[in-house]
Amino acid sequence: MAPAERGLVRIFQALGGILQRIPRPLAAVLVLAWAVLIWFVSSRPAPSIGTGGPFGEVLANLAHAPEYGILVVWLALALPRREGWPDLRARAVTWILLFVALYAVLDEYHQSFTPHRDASAFDAMTDFVGACATLSCVVAAGGPRASSRELLVRLVLGFFACVLAASLATFGPEALSDAAWL
16 A cells, blocks of 8 residues: 555554554543533533524534544444454454444433433434444554545545435424424
8 A cells, every 4th residue: 555545544553553652451440431411411501502593503413423432442443452453353443333223212211301401312323323433443543454435435425424324413393293202
């Protein structure tokens, strides 16, 4: 692979290398701390985003994606390492995604008890899509066969999937107003 083609992979691997200096036990603490922060933020009344209109509402819902993307990064860093990168074989990926899905649903349920907030299946979906997109990029950036092209495709597809999920979280409940749980 040409050096220019590996540029994006090099950036992600350099960032990954810096993050992997975090000892695994500390990464586990970061998972817990980030989960507590998510819980705390969702315990507060939703912030007013002003008069951003539909674009502002989509942007507010889009914030769910990186929130859970960061959670995935901390979870990956808590895993054993193989060839200098988190060991993200199918079993580990499955457990990470299962944890994230359950936590997203639990957090949405928790929000249903917070004044001026509600639980939304679409918000949980946006959380999960953000986690999947991030994990997909972490997997693509790791290992000796990492490809900038593949990573770029995953970044772009992940971004658009997150925007689509945030758009559904914004407009889906209105379109399906009979289904209160959305």
